[in-house]
Amino acid sequence: MSEKLSFVNPTANSPWGTYLSQVDRVVxxxxxxxxxxxxxxxxxxxxxxxxxxxxxxxxxxxxEGYRVQHNMSRGPGKGGVRFHPDVTLEEVxxxxxxxxxKTAAVNLPYGGAKGGIRVDPKxxxxxxxxxxxxxxxSEIGIIIxxxxxxxxxxxxxxxxxxxxxxxxxxxxxxxxxxGVVTGKPLHLGGSLGRVKxxxxxxxxxxxxxxxxxxxxxxxxxxAVQGFGNVGSVAAELFAEAGAKxxxxxxxxxxxxxxxxxxxxxxxxxxxxxxVVGFKAGGDIVPNEDxxxxxxxxxxxxxxxxxxxxxxxxxxxxxxxxxxxNGPTVPEADDILAERGVLVVPDVICNAGGVTVSYFEWVQxxxxxxxxxxxxxxxxxxxxxxxxxxIWDTADKHKIPLRTATYAVACERILxxxxxxxxxx
Numbered sequence: 282m283s284e285k286l287s288f289v290n291p292t293a294n295s296p297w298g299t300y301l302s303q304v305d306r307v308v309x310x311x312x313x314x315x316x317x318x319x320x321x322x323x324x325x326x327x328x329x330x331x332x333x334x335x336x337x338x339x340x341x342x343x344x345e346g347y348r349v350q351h352n353m354s355r356g357p358g359k360g361g362v363r364f365h366p367d368v369t370l371e372e373v374x375x376x377x378x379x380x381x382x383k384t385a386a387v388n389l390p391y392g393g394a395k396g397g398i399r400v401d402p403k404x405x406x407x408x409x410x411x412x413x414x415x416x417x418x419s420e421i422g423i424i425i426x427x428x429x430x431x432x433x434x435x436x437x438x439x440x441x442x443x444x445x446x447x448x449x450x451x452x453x454x455x456x457x458x459x460g461v462v463t464g465k466p467l468h469l470g471g472s473l474g475r476v477k478x479x480x481x482x483x484x485x486x487x488x489x490x491x492x493x494x495x496x497x498x499x500x501x502x503x504a505v506q507g508f509g510n511v512g513s514v515a516a517e518l519f520a521e522a523g524a525k526x527x528x529x530x531x532x533x534x535x536x537x538x539x540x541x542x543x544x545x546x547x548x549x550x551x552x553x554x555x556v557v558g559f560k561a562g563g564d565i566v567p568n569e570d571x572x573x574x575x576x577x578x579x580x581x582x583x584x585x586x587x588x589x590x591x592x593x594x595x596x597x598x599x600x601x602x603x604x605x606n607g608p609t610v611p612e613a614d615d616i617l618a619e620r621g622v623l624v625v626p627d628v629i630c631n632a633g634g635v636t637v638s639y640f641e642w643v644q645x646x647x648x649x650x651x652x653x654x655x656x657x658x659x660x661x662x663x664x665x666x667x668x669x670x671i672w673d674t675a676d677k678h679k680i681p682l683r684t685a686t687y688a689v690a691c692e693r694i695l696x697x698x699x700x701x702x703x704x705x
Contacts, residue, residue: 296375296585302611307687310678314695321381321691324374325392326350330420332398334412344413348396348421350430351377354697357428358394359384359635361435361464362442364413368397375585376435379606380635383628385690387667389639394430396421402437414442418449425450427460427646433638434464436584440476444469460645463638472641474656475634479604480514481657482633483580485664487515487602488522490625493672496577496599499523502539504576504598506530507583508551511604511631513544515580520544528574530583531556535571538563572596581608582631588613596622603627618681626683628690629668636663 291298304321311318332344347370350358360380373395381393398417402410424430434443443462447469450461459470467473474481491498501524505512508531516526525541533555536542543562550558557565566574573595581587582604588596593613601617601624603609609617609624617624637660644650651659675685 291371295371296607297371297378299586299607299610300375300378303683303687304691306684307691310680310684310688311691311695314692314699317695317698318691320352320354320695320698321378324349324351324377325353326424327370327374328421328424329370330417332400332413332417332420334409334416336409337406344398344400344417346396346398346417346420347373348424348430348432349373349377349394350424351393351395352381352694352698353392353394353430354694354701355385355392356390357392357426358430359389359391359433359638360393360395361433362396362398362417362438362446363436364398364400364402364438364442365436366399366401368399372585373397376606379628381694382687382690383632383635385693386628386671386686387632387636387663388693389635391431391635391639394432395435396432397435410442411445414445415449418446419453422450422453425461427458427642431460431638431642432462433634440464440466440471443471460642463641465641470641470645472637472644472650472656473653474660475637475641476510477514478637478660479511479631479634480516481518481660482636482664483511483515483582483602483604483630484518484522485633485661486625486630486668487519487578487580487600489665489668490600490602490623491578494600494623500525501578502527502576503578503580504528504530504571504574505580505582505604506571506587506608507581507605508556509582511634512580512582513548513551515582515602515604517544517548519578524578527576528571529556530568530571533557535566535568536563537566537570537574539575578602580604583608586610590616593617593620593622598622601625603630606631614681614683624681624683625668626686629664629671629682629686632667633660633664636660 327349330346377395384391443465465471528537534557572592579598585607588609590612593616
């Protein structure tokens with residue numbers, strides 16, 4: 282935790298550098314609370330763990346894992362766990378910080394946390410994947426818990442992995458602790474509506490943003506980068522509202538159809554073969570061409586740092602909906618603002634997932650579960666209330682939605698920090 286590189290000198294356009302730049306931009310709007318702003322620039326706690334397992338062939342493999350708790354002034358840490366070969370401590374730090382902002386932006390009683398293992402899960406057997414998950418959970422078990430830090434699914438993790446994490450933690454504490462993770466299978470305390478929640482949040486905030494812009498969703502052209510649970514669900518909901526999904530990109534490539542892609546056929550094919558498996562439904566184009574495909578709404582729902590300055594100059598979109606965490610670098614933000622492109626930032630746009638995770642956590646403690654209609658009504662109300670308050674702040678100060686989101690969130694976080702004081 283004493284490494285200055287992580288806190289002070291992040292690499293250019295790195296996730297942590299992007300986050301720090303976003304915090305710096307909001308300082309003028311924090312008033313007397315600005316004296317506490319360094320709190321937001323330093324994670325509360327970062328844990329690096331070795332994850333050794335015996336592989337199926339009898340060899341011993343070691344993987345590096347992380348769990349970062351950025352800020353817990355408003356409640357337990359909350360944030361996903363990703364399994365990816367490119368995971369780094371700096372990335373996890375940024376993701377945990379964005380979770381701090383996100384939970385405060387929608388006014389959930391949480392702080393921000395994030396975890397990850399540097400591993401390619403596609404190269405592991407199911408048995409090896411379970412071993413990695415359980416060993417990692419045991420290693421971070423000293424800092425997670427239903428009242429301290431609650432993991433959830435993220436990139437390359439799912440309900441099964443959450444079930445293994447919950448079981449491992451439960452065995453170590455000597456009793457079933459369903460509330461230690463969210464995103465679990467339904468019969469283990471999971472919540473209805475959780476799988477589609479993030480994509481639904483993107484749609485709900487996007488629908489309101491389009492209405493305020495005077496952009497009719499009927500016939501609107503939409504390009505989606507990333508076609509997992511977030512991108513595909515958002516695409517389906519926009520299509521149901523009458524929009525045309527004209528371009529989709531995932532890890533296999535990019536497919537374009539200016540007349541609109543047939544999602545009923547594309548979605549199931551993408552689950553097994555990726556979007557390029559839908560050869561009959563559109564044209565396969567180079568990945569970079571995705572960014573200049575004519576569209577009205579752009580949804581980056583893949584990984585962070587995808588919407589660069591050059592790509593911001595290319596897009597024809599009037600509205601950007603950040604389904605991913607940190608997809609737009611600061612220079613691109615400035616270019617989009619200059620071009621009059623409205624950006625609904627990640628920390629509000631994709632907060633549907635953590636909101637329904639909160640519902641799941643509450644349901645686990647009460648052992649009383651809601652139906653999906655009630656969950657969706659509650660989700661829509663929380664998302665709309667949060668967005669409207671942020672929009673009012675943006676209009677009041679004549680600032681972008683991202684800065685307004687950070688102003689609202691940081692005020693809540695730093696007010697909690699100030700009122701709690703410093704101990705000892």
